[in-house]
Amino acid sequence: MIKAFATILVILLYAVFQSAVPVASEPRHHLKFENQYVRVFDVLVPPGDATLFHTHSNDYVFVTISGANLKAQVMGAQPVDLNLTSGEVRFTKAPLTHRVTNVGSTPFRNITVEILSSPSSTSSAASLENVPGHTLVLDNERVRVHRLVLEPGQSTGVHTHELSGLGVAVSTGEIEIESPGQQRQTVKLQPGDFRWHTGATTHSIKNVGSTRFEAVNIEWK
Structure with missing residues (x-):
């Protein structure tokens, strides 16, 4: 027993x-x-x-x-x-x-x-592959993911994210963000910092630091 x-x-x-x-x-x-x-x-x-x-x-x-x-x-x-x-x-x-x-x-x-859920979006939204610094790394029915790599002084130029999304910094960096009709922002980032945006957004990103900057952008479909 x-x-x-x-x-x-x-x-x-x-x-x-x-x-x-x-x-x-x-x-x-x-x-x-x-x-x-x-x-x-x-x-x-x-x-x-x-x-x-x-x-x-x-x-x-x-x-x-x-x-x-x-x-x-x-x-x-x-x-x-x-x-x-x-x-x-x-x-x-x-x-x-x-x-x-x-x-x-x-x-x-x-x-x-x-x-958790998907905002209303355009299923035919353009990829960012042709935007300087961006490389497509993942694309499925839920999300599309690009890697962003900018050397010191390099800029993406003005481009539009048609889908809602989350940007995640992979490296440290100092970037300048400029959006039409808004003041230019200089942002210092640490690995793991992130930023969410809902809906389409238009901006340019420039690496104003002294080292390569890397981030990942996840777009919701």
């Missing part, structure tokens, strides 16, 4: 440790911004640390800010190696329940961007 009780206890403890929490309750996911379209988490996993098993109920994009060597485990499956580099962008369909362990020697940080 004692042996049977011990077996039941082990099973119960295993179930407790295997249970998942919603992503918003996972301690290493820090909610930074939310509106009706998007929810943004700043995720930080130090070396040797791990997230809890957690569930993403919405499709999401993540932008790697600080790359690391990881073990990723979907609940019910074996862990797999996952090596991510700074600036890497991935899209994941929901639902997903998983955890991540940082087996490397450097902190792992990403900006996780959940897609």
Whole structure:
């Protein structure tokens, strides 16, 4: 009888440790911004640390800010190696329940961007591929993602984002933003800083710093 009780206890403890929490309750996911379209988490996993098993109920994009060597485990499956580099962008369909362990020697940080809903948009909105500094890196039925890289002194020129979206800085930088009818702004950015805009926006971006600037722009379809 004692042996049977011990077996039941082990099973119960295993179930407790295997249970998942919603992503918003996972301690290493820090909610930074939310509106009706998007929810943004700043995720930080130090070396040797791990997230809890957690569930993403919405499709999401993540932008790697600080790359690391990881073990990723979907609940019910074996862990797999996952090596991510700074600036890497991935899209994941929901639902997903998983955890991540940082087996490397450097902190792992990403900006996780959940897609809650889509604003009214133009399905045939023009891509930014022909805008200086922009490269298309991901395009599906939910989002379109461009990487922006500007060398010191380089400008995008005036261009229009026809879709609502979120810009995420991957590197430090000092940029000048100019929009028609508005005062020119100079903005200093740190890796992981982000900015949301709803609806179309027209502007130019110039790198007025002394180092290369890199960012990722996620557009909602």
